[in-house]
Each structure stands twice: as structure tokens, then as C-alpha cells.
Amino acid sequence: MGPPGIRVPIALIHRLRRGRSGGKSGGNDESHKTSAEGSSHKKSSEGSSHKKSSEGSSHKKSEGSGHCRSGSAGNKVEMDSLLGLLKVRIKRGINLAVRDARSSDPYVIVKMGKQKLRTHVLKRDVNPEWNEDLTLYVSDPSLPIKVTVYDHDTFSKDDKMGYAEIDIKHLLEALKMDNHNNSDEERIVARVPPGRSNCLAAESCVVIKDGKVTQDMCLRLKNVESGEVDIQIQWINLPSGSKQQS
Structure with a gap:
């Protein structure tokens, strides 16, 4: 018989170990889920931003082209009457x-x-x-x-x-x-x-x-x-x- 002390049931030890292991696993899963959602949101934002940037660039180029055309036409009229x-x-x-x-x-x-x-x-x-x-x-x-x-x-x-x-x-x-x-x-x-x-x-x-x-x-x-x-x-x-x- 060993020295006197507090005896902890083996079943409780196994339960605690499972709980500790499960909690760690659950935290990683949730962290991974949050990271994945953030990554997805970031990609979506970047895609949306890139799309807006492309649309703005396209719109800007279109306006510039129109301005050049009207400017050339105006110069031609002036030169013809010069x-x-x-x-x-x-x-x-x-x-x-x-x-x-x-x-x-x-x-x-x-x-x-x-x-x-x-x-x-x-x-x-x-x-x-x-x-x-x-x-x-x-x-x-x-x-x-x-x-x-x-x-x-x-x-x-x-x-x-x-x-x-x-x-x-x-x-x-x-x-x-x-x-x-x-x-x-x-x-x-x-x-x-x-x-x-x-x-x-x-x-x-x-x-x-x-x-x-x-x-x-x-x-x-x-x-x-x-x-x-x-x-x-x-x-x-x-x-x-x-x-x-x-």
C-alpha cells in the first residue's frame, strides 16, 4: 500500500485529457474557419476593388478619347478658315x-x-x-x-x-x-x-x-x-x- 494521498479516478483523468485535447482542436478549427473567412473576404474586397479600378480606368480612357476627337475636329475647322x-x-x-x-x-x-x-x-x-x-x-x-x-x-x-x-x-x-x-x-x-x-x-x-x-x-x-x-x-x-x- 502506497503513501496516503488523494486518489483521482482513472475515468476522470481520461475525461480531462479528452476535454483538453478537444478544446485545443476546437480552437484550431474555429481559428482556421475565421482565417478562411477573412481570406475569402479579403479576396472578395480585392476583386471588387480591382473591378472598380478597371471600370474607372475604362471610363476615364473613354472620356479622354472623346475629348481628343472633339479637339481635333475643332482644330481642323480653325485651320480651314485660317x-x-x-x-x-x-x-x-x-x-x-x-x-x-x-x-x-x-x-x-x-x-x-x-x-x-x-x-x-x-x-x-x-x-x-x-x-x-x-x-x-x-x-x-x-x-x-x-x-x-x-x-x-x-x-x-x-x-x-x-x-x-x-x-x-x-x-x-x-x-x-x-x-x-x-x-x-x-x-x-x-x-x-x-x-x-x-x-x-x-x-x-x-x-x-x-x-x-x-x-x-x-x-x-x-x-x-x-x-x-x-x-x-x-x-x-x-x-x-x-x-x-x-
Whole structure:
């Protein structure tokens, strides 16, 4: 007979062992089930996300293609009706308005129809010299060409510093003359005085030289306390057959 102690029935020991084994097995099964469900949910989410991404990409490409087609059609119409090009050289500003503390940061925007071109900004200068060329295509010579000066602001809307309009009718009339030649001699073919019907601050001359027709203008800015802009315009004929190639 062994030493005295607590006797545990063998049947209870076997039951405890089975319970411990069963509990462990059951936990693994449930854990495996949860993992499987998570994996399935993840795959489903990834599939759904991939599908949405594909649909979005397809939709985006479709919109882009449509935009390109309409843009090409618009350009073709413009090229078919194109008469020539007008090069506008923005030379300088004179005594422009002050819009900042003591100066302005001016730049120029030129508009004709749907076209909108601009110069770069010159910092702290009311007598800026841009000497920058902007080229417009001309399909309707009757459309007004508007020159507007702005003051660039970093944290607020840019301020207007006046505007003027360019009249190209005298330049076009000079183009109709039959005596254009490539002579080095400069010939003045028209003189346009300032008046109420234009924005000229001084007489403007249409000049032919080396087969080029140009016109220098000093434009007085409107709707502002002071300011003028010196510009030169030049007509550029289209190369022969350019419309057919377009």
C-alpha cells in the first residue's frame, strides 16, 4: 500500500485529457474557419476593388478619347478658315499704375476670340520691358484684339491695370498693295493719327521693309489712372498649300 494521498479516478483523468485535447482542436478549427473567412473576404474586397479600378480606368480612357476627337475636329475647322498669323510683340510698358505698396508686378494678356496669350511677370517695375512675341491665328479679322495689363498678386486676385484694343484694318489694307518687294528700303505706306476711334497715344505708321508689313503702336490704356504699352504687330502669310495639308 502506497503513501496516503488523494486518489483521482482513472475515468476522470481520461475525461480531462479528452476535454483538453478537444478544446485545443476546437480552437484550431474555429481559428482556421475565421482565417478562411477573412481570406475569402479579403479576396472578395480585392476583386471588387480591382473591378472598380478597371471600370474607372475604362471610363476615364473613354472620356479622354472623346475629348481628343472633339479637339481635333475643332482644330481642323480653325485651320480651314485660317487667313494668316499676327505676331504681336509686347515691347514695354510706360508709367503703369501702382497697385502694390510702391510699385507693381505687371504682365500682359492678349485676347482674340477664344485665344488668350500672356507675357511673363516683371517684378516691381512700372516701366517694364518685356520684348516678348505672342502669335495669334486670324480667321476673322473683324474680331477685336484686346490688350490688358495686370498686376500679379500671390495671395489675392490679380489687379487690372487698364486695357486697350488693337486695330489691324490699316495693316490689312497695306497687305492688299501690289508693290510689296524685298527692298531694304523702309517705306511708310500709312499713317494713323490718334483719335477717339482708337487707343493710340501717338501717330502709328504702317511700314513695309524686306517684304514684311509691320505697324508700331503706342497704346493708351483705358479705365486706369495712367499707363501706356508699346507694341508692334506683323502679319505672317501662311505657306502655300498649308490649308490642304491641314
